[in-house]
Amino acid sequence: MSPAQAQSRHVAPAPRAQQGTVPAEDGRELTRTRLTLNGHPLPAARYRPLPAARKAPGRTPPVGTVRKWVGLNDITGDLYRKEYTLRSVGRHIEVWVANDIAFPANDCRKNATEITDAQVADLTHEFDTNIYPKETAAFSVPPDRSGTTGTMEDGDFTGDGDKTVTLVDNVRDDNYFDFPAKPTYIAGFFSAQLNELFDRNVMTIDAYDWAHRLGRRPANDATDDLCTSRPSRPRMYEGTFAHEWQHLLEYYVDPAESDWLNEGLSDYAQTLVGYVDVHRSVYHRGYDTHIACYLGFGNVKTTYNANPRECGGPQNSLNLWDEGDADDVLADYGISYALMVYLRDRFGPALLSTLHRDAKHQGMPALVAAMPPGVRLPEVLHDFQIMTLVDKEVGDPGGTITGVPRKRVTSPSLRSTVNLANKTCYETPGAAPNGADFVRLPRGALHTVTFKGADTLTPAPLAWKLEGGRLFDGDTPGTDAAAVHPAEVPAADPVLRFTSTYAFEDGFDYGYVAVSDDGGKTYRIVPGDRTTKGPLGPGITGKATDAELTYDLTAYAGRKVLLSFRSVTDAAVNTGGWHLGAATVGGTALDTGTLTGWRSPTEIHPVAVHGWRVSLVGLGHKRAAVVPVRDVAALRGFPKVVAIVSYDDPTGEVTQYAPYTLTVDGVVQPGGSAAASGVAAHAGGSTP
Template sequence: MKKLTSIMIIVALLSAMIVVAVPTNVSYASGPDYTPIDVADAPKYDIVVEGAIEPRSHHSYWRVGDIAYWLIGDFYYGVYRLRTFQLKAIGNTVEIWVQTDLRWPTGDPRPTPTILDAQIQYLLNEFDNKIYPIEIEYFGMPDFLDGSYAALPGMLGLPPDYFYEENGRNVILVSNIRDENYYYYTYPYYIAGFYSTAFEYYFDRNIISIDCYQWERRLGPPGYEWIPGIPVTRPYVYESTTAHEYQHLIHRDYQPSPETFMNEGCSMYAELLCGYGIDAQYLNSYFYTPDNSLTVWGDQGDINILADYGAAALWTAYLSDHYGGADLIRYYVQSGISGIDGINNALAAFGYKERFDDVYHDWRLANLIRADFPGCRKYNYKSLNLNDPEIIPVRTYEIGGLPVPWTKGTDFGNTVTILGYDTGVSKIGPYGTDYIAFENWTKPGIGFIYFDGDDVAPYGWELTEEGYWWSGAANLMNTLLVGKAYVNPADPTLVLTTYWDIEDFWDFGFVQVSTDSGQTWTSLANEYTTYKHDPDAHPDIIANLPGLTGWSMDWVTMSFDLSAYAGQNIMVGFRYMTDWATLYEGWYIESASVSDTPLTLTPVYPEADFQVTVVMALVIDGKTLYIPFDMWLNDKTEKGMSVGHAKKPDYTILVVSPVMHQGFVDYSFKVTKLLMLCKFFDP
């Protein structure tokens, strides 16, 4: 969004894009059964303009049948593309535009998507009469935007009122969204819709985008035939996607920096509120991989992103079911406080003594137990029936017999998705859960369970095989590498050999000094650092300026003046911080020295914390009674011990959940027979 050239407008605006995704069985008689997904925090994309722009004038506002320029998202190449759309319908609160050319790339075997006028009218009525009134009631009124301040007309030489509509009507753009599935038809997921703050900037309208794939099978109730002989087999995909994206639009107006897991959770909740339900695929994807983090979006990669949606949907439904209903969710959104802090704030405001970790503790047991007893219904859902035969049980690792030798969580191997894809992830992230079932213990069926969790959660800085320190690359990082030094007054200089490729003016690397053992930090400046930042950069990043950003192109040896600290013992810190989206390679450090003395660098990793619960499953007359109790853990060592019973048909489940906010961890456990008590705890 910085300047217009004949080919491209460079975009420097933060675009919080929220995108929906759907696995695939390739059969062209009916079309591949792609699974829709959603992208949470959007990148800041360039705009690609292909060909000459016709600076058309228009009447007071566009009429049905008119053709105008709007944008489509290309998430594969990371750009927005200018395309023509035709206005298909105007309602009381919304207008719907359809891209004029919906074809796939040359050589793609899929037929060109068809959008019928009857389908457009149906979706318009759903929005006017259901989605819009329900969402403004439950989440709030979005900001009024009428196109008066649209940025795109000035960039393209279009009339300044090109997007102006005096009533501020909402806009739905239907396009063939470009993603990996668009370019490679065997990819199992496609983006079914997205919301982007960049679009609001360009158009100054409340606007969402919906994909065009297979409307004849994915719009409307099950079995309905838009085209004779072709029934709806994936009901309500695009209605629910519209509800999902519109919640993102409202959410962003109240929370400028939303936590993705709750933003997505609220959007899945919106689908429930609007009566479209939650697709079992999302829930089953999570139940198949419950080690997927609730709070860290995409921790197991895009290939298991459905599990992230499933977790968010289940979590928000559970929170509403047991803590204040829709009123608490509305309060959370409108409070402007996001994530765990926002949930704690909402719980306190509604008079609950429980906080996030308490709710999470019970939620992970509800996903296992799914019954009103024990726990007075807290281990079950009210709004979802998890005992529906369509819903799978939560995945457990089964271990038979006694004794059980020391076993690590990573010994179970990499997490594999419900579709059979290897995520490459074996450790467990924040607020993920492993369930380990012990069975077939010999008489008397009692064993002692010992647990030992990691003490720290590695996150960010790591040493490469070449011996360089690398910052890592993830969204919303704040990771620190430190060393201690004495500043010799005869040579008060910090020398650093480094390489960086950091998102320009959004993400930064900071060289910092602390004189109080790391309690506070001051960023250093030299000819390579800058205070310049994007106006919409993350406030925590701005607070740490000056820093390094952009691309160094090669290794650089630089120096910093430490005269202000001459004669003092200091800590030197290398802090890498990223915002909500768009990642470059990151920051590398080869060496650093103070007063010609090399620094010994150590990453500062967060402390690991665990919730460990033992659940005895007693099988009585074919029914299972679950009895959960928590294992006490030493906070410093993360060690604990408990007892279990697993004489057939009874069994015991060990429920292990890391509850730190960052990093990935491992843990170990063993089980001994009743008489084999052993020394375990440190004296």
């Protein structure tokens, strides 16, 4: 729908009393990565620093100044102009409050968006004296941006370059238009596109209910009516600011950082500045929802988790982000957050500073590079997985553990344990890449445990299909799909020629041609006459109809190769996809009118499983023991025995779960997959 339609959409009047309880955490992040302005797409954000001599100074205007910044309609992803008044200026912050922050007239939340001068002053003070000094010391300092070179027309946005512009607005998300049916809302966000639009460092914080969500001891006015309930949420908006401001800093240092590591550092920022105590569980006021979901306690009803929900669990991959149901992403945040805190406790805060500042490596390679000399990352991740299970029992005073040093599998900040009754410990078939299954073994005496893990991942089927008699990539958002065909490159005419109709989002989605001369183990992307620089190499982007494309394959002349047509798209916009017409290599045709002969890359060369680790953990009150599977008898006397099945992926790029079979006394246990075959383990140590 258009922005006008969304803004004028009828909202049914709410009944006088909306029975229920506000969710324990009703704020959420902005998930869009690209925005439009008045319906026109904004360019991809890219910071290009100017030489100091060319930087024009700016000066922040006086309090009371009115300027037209932008508000967000998240229904459409569109930014629209609106007036804000400058309410406070600090040493490093300007706070601008939108003049219109009201809900629609028939919304039942009355008087819920009042912003007082005292509240604005408190946020200014908290940023200047806590968030700014701690995050700049631990992470980085953003560049000065004075608003003199922005791309926004019609307006003055200049100001002191070292001040962060904070826009306080009632974000027009589904909660704005459809409450109480949509109970969660965007509590704040950072968008790099706004930084480039205004040439300022810009943050947005929502205007809802500051009276109960700002400060150390806000009022607690909870009721049974969703319309009037205002439970106390201490430091919620300050925590949101701390989280999103790490994203702002990371944008300048390493804009290509992987989602899971970037989000883990942002969650950690809330602990760094003292707003979130991750030591608390769902049985305590102020617990962290992300970590509770990762540990499998999101669905446990308590006084402080009055509205439990399924939100993922311990069987979670660091490689994958937001791959499950909508609420499962909370566990994705949780595993990353818990890992950051664990690394801080074990190696010190300097390691997290290194992760933030490392622009050369992203994701798992960044962790590898940050490890102290002689420390192997797979071993650290295995220790983290054991810590996730045993920390609560053995980390407290008097706790003991055998089989692994106690200091490696405890985290003073966390007090972690796993809800073993939650099937999210293992229910997805296979083990998660750079994750683990936590399988509680049957009660009673255990005699034999065997494990068999797959040597290779299950090949992915060909994702390309036929449409209109031509090979078609499917035009699927957020995909990386290749169609591969064997070919012989002649010495006399080593050229690939094909007709193609394609509609890729220009500059964001690409089509690549790649060649393998080693049976599909590796592929090299090759340039063509229409290719441009893409994230993975030379590729086609934008739109063309029945275009004639040529690729010089002289480097492979006289050899048999595999040709790959690879479509890589993001999750934002799809505009038509990629169709392949008639194709030839030299004078030999490739049949693009049938699927016969075309395969996915892993159907040709399956991905090898890098490594398995299986540990058995006996767990009791203030005690634990870790043994290999062959020593299961040593765990007799423990009330609980848990198998931790870990799948190691040093690349951080694998997105498939690996099949395995875990058998106890002749009975196959949950988790794993019947398709498992390959590595057999009886020792619980690393397997090849």
